[in-house]
Amino acid sequence: MDNKIKRDLVLTCLLFILLMLGTWLAQLYLNSYLVRILNTACIYVVVAVGYNLINGITGQFSLGPNGFMAMGGYTVAILMLPLAQKEQVYFIEPLIYPFSAFTFPSYLFGLALFLGGVVAALAALLIGFPTLRLRGDYLAIATFGFGEIILVFANNLIPLTNGALGIKGIPGYTNLWWTVGLAFLTVFLVKSLVNSSFGRAFKAIRENEVAAEAMGINLFRHKLLAFVISGFCAGVGGGLFVTLIGTVSPSLFTFTMTFNLLIIIVLGGLGSITGSTITAVIFAFLQEILREVEAPHTIGSWSLPGIPGMRMVVFSALLVVLMIFYRRGLFGNKELSWQLVIDWVSRSKNGKA
């Protein structure tokens, strides 16, 4: 038992070193297009893993990650935007004090991300406080409404968000070190939580609320905890996202974002952190690969015009097929653990021998 914990820790450290080595090589040799996809993939990992904690592990259906990402994104954007840029961007109405008076130097980017997460987590606390006391689908309705409300605020709170024009010229602090590092950290921390006594309490709530409460688990406190952590992850992910693409506007965090994340966690298996991690990466790459189907093509004498939006058709078809053959997602609610990897490696070795 003890040895296994130590072994897993060593293997996890090795994986981390390997990932960092890979990141270093990727920075050196990959073209910017691939790096961009990898960055997006890692951001999806951060948000999806947090999202799975509330939807898959705790079994409370939330539709809010786009709203929380928007909160985190705007927070980081406003904190990190250089002062000169602030004057230029906010030409309709000037940015309100105190944000107009200071900006974070680049070495405080980590703190800005953390604050983005905190703002999103506070929003989650605010929504969760009334809705998580109730049983049933209230959380889904409230979080869906919240996402829309945030967008309306973003469009109209011009002195803070610059309205529909959004904020441009955000310095691109996000790089692979940040995204890979934070994705690893998120997976590690959330997985530790899920494997702990708290994770068992979350799962007990998912399996049977009445029994969980009768076994002494405070339903409200634990649901709120999972929801706030999930909001924090989405906030950090939103912050990474806006500093990756350099701009933020309300159209960036529409419900489509939540829908994409929902695809990721359902495909990976509701309740499987490692499943979400893997499908988040697959999803980011697939999104790019499937751009091909939207481009015009000529096959022999047959020419196809490019159809914008065709990607989502293919995605939907893929989703249907996967749901037929893997109804519970790729991993169900199982986790990929070091034990499984070791078993699998030793089995394939024995198979060859």
Next chain:
Amino acid sequence: MEKHRERVLSLENLTIIFGGLVAVNDFSLELYAGDLVGLIGPNGAGKTTVFNMICGQYRPTQGRINFKGREIAGLSPDRITALGIARTFQNIRLFGNLSVLENVLVSFHVSLNQSFLSSMFSLPSYLAEEKRMREKGMQLLDTLGLAHLSQEEAQSLPYGQQRRLEIARALATHPSLLLLDEPAAGMNPQETRELMSFIQRVQDDFDLTILLIEHDMKVVMGICERVAVMDFGVKITEGSPEEIRNNPKVIEAYLGAED
């Protein structure tokens, strides 16, 4: 002469009204340390409703519930569990996708002395406590004869074992009062006999006071020292199994009156 025993639970004039329906009316019962009391009655008599009031699922419209000198009516179920009352369910409510061991460990969560951050960062203090919890869980499963199943998914167990696991999970919350809601429901005679000795052994080993709802008269007459009978939300009588068996009111409630 009987030793003076501590009063564990006293229900005073419990009444609960759902809309216009009086589900339980003026129900009183007292339990003393070490009691094994049966609560019987025809379907719909309000037995489970009494359980739900004791455990905090329902708040009684009137009346008092006193547990070891403390008024508990209206407290939330998790707080009542923390005070030392545990229950099983009539329709099994295990955490189906969790392993047998994990089902038991969930009940230890309430006594965990660690913050979520220390478990998130896998601090040594958390890992030590987790290890202790697992050992304690295995020990409990071992005394209840479920240790060999510890890694099985709870929903894959045979019916009798699932009932046993429900009791194990309730015991893991360290109760002094255990409420069993039809533990023998759906069991064959062999399983029922095993269950009876199991309940008696558990009561001795864990120093428990037990209140049990049961339809199977063999179980009630076999292990209960005292029996309370309910019909239409009212307690019609209370006494030793012998007295109950010959009480005309009880016979009437179960078989109907002779015209």
